[in-house]
Amino acid sequence: MISDAKRRALADSAILSGVLFVTSFAAWAFLGRSDQAMITYLLILIVASLGMSSFSAMTGILSFGHAAFIGLAAHLSALLTIPVAAKGMLLPDLPGWLAAVHMPIWASLIVTVAVVTLIGVVLGLPIARLGGSEAAIATLGLLLIVHAVVIASADYTRGSQAIYGVPRIKSIWAYFAAAAGAIFVTRYLAAARLGLLAQSIRENEPAAMSVGIRPVRVKWAVFAFSAAVSALAGVMLGHHLTVFSPKEFHFDLTFTLLVILILGGFSSVSGTVVGAVLVTALVEGLRRLEQSGIFADLMGQSVFGLTDVGLSIAVLWVLYRHNEGLFGHRELSDVIAGWRNTPPKLPEAAAIPEETQAPRELVVEGVSKAYGGVVAVDDVSFTLKTGEIVGLIGPNGSGKTTLLGCIAGTHTASTGTVKLGGHDLTHAAPYQIAEQGIGRTFQTIRLFARKSAIDNVVAAVAAARPQLSQQAAYAQAMGFLEMLWIGDLANRQAGTLAYGQQRRLEIARAMALRPAILLLDEPAAGMNEQESDDLMSILLSLRERFGVGILIVDHDLKLMMRLCERILVLNKGQLIAHGSPAEIRTNEHVLEAYMGRKATTETNNRELST
Amino acid sequence: MDIFLQQLVNGLSLGGTYALLAIGLAIIYSIMGLINFAHGDLMTLTGYAMIGVVALGLPFPVAILCGLVAATLAAMAMERIAFRPLRGASGASMLLSSLAVSTVLHIAFQVLISARPQALPFPPMFSGAMDLGFARIGNIQAISIVVAVLALIVVNAILYRLPLGIAIRAAAQDFDATRVMGVQANRLISLAFGLSGVLAGIAGVLWIAQRGSVDPALGFNPVIKAFIAVTLGGLGSLQGAVLGGLFLGLLEVFLRAYLPEDTLPYREAVALTLVVFVLLFRPQGFMGKSEAVR
Structure with missing residues (x-):
């Protein structure tokens, strides 16, 4: 099959x-x-x-x-x-x-x-x-x-x-x-x-x-x-x-090929074929017009380059209309499906095997990140085991995303080490870190926007488990979408989903790696209360079913206090507190960092917990 | 030693011309992400404008001035007609539209003027050479270097002293933030195109002075070299563009001078291959910066 x-x-x-x-x-x-x-x-x-x-x-x-x-x-x-x-x-x-x-x-x-x-x-x-x-x-x-x-x-x-x-x-x-x-x-x-x-x-x-x-x-x-x-x-x-x-294989040919790509749609095989037909017709027509001498009579001299001008105008016409050529990134089958109004059928979701991860530990030790004189992350150490949910909070600009980047490999720590299960990942590339079992989402959503939701997840499945048949990969991807409660959106183009749905799709894609550790950067940002409650149940069930360890950054303190077993607090790049939600709520340093003044614990305790 | 010096002068004069083109390209790229293929046609246009003015019997300096004005206005017109409707489109779309514009201009030059080179004799001060005792240096090479240096100093002054230049540099960093600060996008982009047009015009004058004639495809080769210079310097970096231009010019001249005789036909390929090697080890170019991922 x-x-x-x-x-x-x-x-x-x-x-x-x-x-x-x-x-x-x-x-x-x-x-x-x-x-x-x-x-x-x-x-x-x-x-x-x-x-x-x-x-x-x-x-x-x-x-x-x-x-x-x-x-x-x-x-x-x-x-x-x-x-x-x-x-x-x-x-x-x-x-x-x-x-x-x-x-x-x-x-x-x-x-x-x-x-x-x-x-x-x-x-x-x-x-x-x-x-x-x-x-x-x-x-x-x-x-x-x-x-x-x-x-x-x-x-x-x-x-x-x-x-x-x-x-x-x-x-x-x-x-x-x-x-x-x-x-x-x-x-x-x-x-x-x-x-x-x-x-x-x-x-x-x-x-x-x-x-x-x-x-x-x-x-x-x-x-x-x-x-x-x-x-x-x-x-x-x-x-x-x-x-x-x-000279047969130089700029003129290149230009013709480029025009074909533009007319047909930059990212479609079907479009390329149709573009070639169109360009051949256009060139042939203009060539005959040129040879017929009509223009020469008009201009009083022989005219050449009419085909080039025609091709140029065709390109400009397509570009000015801001469309992506005839087909855009669609293929013939997409166009036909559009005519017949039949979306491709959803694959059957595969049951994702619920084998728990072998326990592993993410160890961050003395990590610092400096940009010139500015120290964004300053000597931070902590650990995170599979099966734990740990929160990372701190005021804006305190270094949370940079710290996450140092773990995920988009940033490289200036000093210190990041290890997972004993493997040193400090200088590993992001894809190596993904292979080692760390999945992530981004603060600014990064989806494969013009692909369908399910294709977003399939890409991750295919990258992580190349031995799977494509059919099995689609079935698994469907399983991950359902796990995040967005199975019914599988065929929607990712970029057209609502904000909260996009956030979940990012988590589904990261989970498709079957990671030991999941890094979430503000997954609840912009969500209403109902949505963040849903998110919380989803994350708890992911931990339950797969034993994944979660490091979550968010400003929704209510969510963080309920969800996390431990909370790390960053301020100006430094880890100023580390403990259970109850401890964090009453910690003097935390209150000072958040409120900007020394105050009685009681008043601020109220502010922080609302 | 004197041969080395002469080659150094040749390299600097070629590199200076590339640098003038490259910085114009870099200004536009850094603001709107456009790699402007039609930049070279501004050089060609400068040449034709000068031929026209000389034919009218006006003095040569007036011809140069008119050539530069023509290039500036043409650059601004190009932006208004061809690129403004595409603002915000992908880099590939804009690049292709500039390629189409360049093709149309190219054909227009062929049909309306001539496919054959038109002579543009320069005054005697451009030919001949100076004997400095230790080396003989061509006047045109010397003039190229002096003009390129002066132009770069002026551009530098504009970019770092005048409000326009500061706005351009700010826009090169973050165009949207610059607009939010109250800089008018249309005006800024139009003036940036004007500036790149003047620079292309100056490069055109220097280029034509070495050749003595103008043909429709005149600007194509140098502007492609300038693309490569810009990439080498780090796309979007203004200092990088200058460095890349000088590097490429020196590289070409020294390869021509010092490659063994029987490999000379390959010198263009060798120069480009060396550039590719640099990029292989430094994909972001000399002065390029990698983007932060959030």
């Missing part, structure tokens, strides 16, 4: 490929050579834009670099397939072994895709390490580097001159097969584990790390995959054109 999401992916691919099949058949049966070439070019463009969008859509990083892989593949495949005699004339300075190679196109396809993917692996590392805008510029650098290298390596590429005599792939069915294959693979991957992880990073990188997703590794893998698809496009394009020079 495959999961519902994957079944939808296959259905989308089948529909899109079916339409392309009919188009290819019509072209093969009825159209003349030049129109057939147009359809062939469309099929290639679909592969090329899928190569680029499989990276951009999944990671949200704009790419200028994928035309480079297309060019590398075209050149490499040309080297491998041009007959030996012709190659001797064309490229007399080739090293002997390369001059003697002559492969059939299918063999060259395999070699080329393998080699270019490898190049993608090498070039992908720096790009995977950079943030969004920086990475986009790095892909631009990649395009320039590869272009410069291709031109400089004249022994292999004839420099900026054209390569000719490349054997042609004649059958339109070969191009159809490449396009259909690319559609199936990219659409399936978007619904598979890697796609889920990558989309989570796209939506919110810190949140993705908090459930154990490793951004660099995931982006790197997606980049290598996208290089492979681009290589396929390059081989097909090279053997379609048969004559080409490096």
Whole structure:
């Protein structure tokens, strides 16, 4: 059995490929050579834009670099397939072994895709390490580097001159097969584990790390995959054109691919395919208009660049209307479901096994965090066992969130250590800390806002337990949603949920890690009394069922006094008190920190407990 | 030694020009998150404006002044027409819209003026070289360095002394907070674009002075170099942009001078690869800051 999401992916691919099949058949049966070439070019463009969008859509990083892989593949495949005699004339300075190679196109396809993917692996590392805008510029650098290298390596590429005599792939069915294959693979991957992880990073990188997703590794893998698809496009394009020079794979192609992504919707495979169709139609129409000479008569001179202007205007039109292209982040199946008004059915919730955690202890010892001269957290030590609920309170700016960050790995303690069950986590990355069994929520809610509620939790399940089938992962995710009383909202887009529901979804996502320790940063903020009462029952039941230890920061003192067994009080970064709620209520230092003056315990006791 | 000095001068003059472009890009990026592809077309426009003024028979300094004014006004117009409707959109959307604007301008230059380079002869003081005894330094290189330094000093003064500059720096830190303090967003962004336009214009004059002609794609290469300089310096950091520009200029010139003969065709690729290496170990650039997670 495959999961519902994957079944939808296959259905989308089948529909899109079916339409392309009919188009290819019509072209093969009825159209003349030049129109057939147009359809062939469309099929290639679909592969090329899928190569680029499989990276951009999944990671949200704009790419200028994928035309480079297309060019590398075209050149490499040309080297491998041009007959030996012709190659001797064309490229007399080739090293002997390369001059003697002559492969059939299918063999060259395999070699080329393998080699270019490898190049993608090498070039992908720096790009995977950079943030969004920086990475986009790095892909631009990649395009320039590869272009410069291709031109400089004249022994292999004839420099900026054209390569000719490349054997042609004649059958339109070969191009159809490449396009259909690319559609199936990219659409399936978007619904598979890697796609889920990558989309989570796209939506919110810190949140993705908090459930154990490793951004660099995931982006790197997606980049290598996208290089492979681009290589396929390059081989097909090279053997379609048969004559080409490096400028074929430079800014113009990049611009065309970008326009396809924008028109179709930046984050959708279906949209990319439809975008390619639209752009081909637009370019073809404008080209014919240009050739007809109407504009030349109007302007009194020959006009060129009409296609570029048309594409630019199309981009601006889409952007100005503030929409996300035709499909946005939706796929064909989402659109069809919208028409038929049938939301995807909720998966059956799995019973979450209630095995209690092996007892472990979080030990925070002498942790300080300084920013320049400002000490945000000053020599704080405490412990938290699984099964305990401990509160962390203090006035605004007292260092609560910073302390939580030092435990969760978003901040690194300047001095001191953080250990869980003897493992030193002081310098661990957030995803390593998640793997060790610490889940968290954020003070400013961080959800994967454009994904459904259940996908938010599935990402965490998939990251924490990769061996699970996707269907089982969805069932478990459903179980966690129900545990937080939001099972009925599973298919709602996370960003559209009410505030309190979003808070609970964050807890469900963190619980999906099956953590030993849960860090909650102001989970009750903005909740009314009923909601915080509900939250309290939920947290108590989580502790009961899973033995999770909870460290909770909140300003709702009433809730904290009822919920926590122990309370830590921070003021100006220092731990000024530590004890049971009753002790904290009467502690002189606490009262002073909160009320700002020395006062009698009795009056303030009243204030603090209301 | 003297060859080294000459190369240093060449590197500084190229790097200075990159720095002028880069700081203009960085000002815009830090305020509104836009990486402006059309920044280079302001250089091109400066050139065409100067050609027009020279053709009218007006003196050269007037041509330079008109070129700068044209770049400034064009930058402000660009913001008003193309970018204001997109305020608050994602960085990717804005980048793509600037790419589209750049493409349209590029075609407009081709159709309305000419696809071929148009000559723009500079007065004799820009050509020739000075002999300093220990090294010969091209006038244009010397002028580039002096102009770039002066421009950077003025920009620095604007950014740190004038209310406008202080508002720009504040907006670069936190745009929303700056608006809450009573700074008018539209006016601020418009003036910031104007400032980046002047800088692009100055860079354009220096760039064209080295080449003597203007073509529609003139601004494309230098502005891409400036992107890389900005990234290298740390996106959004104004000092980083200057550092990145100088670094990239020096790197290119010294690679050209000292790479072995047969690897020369690869020098552009080598320079960029070195930059990528820097970013591999310092993804946030020279002066970039990482964001706090709450």
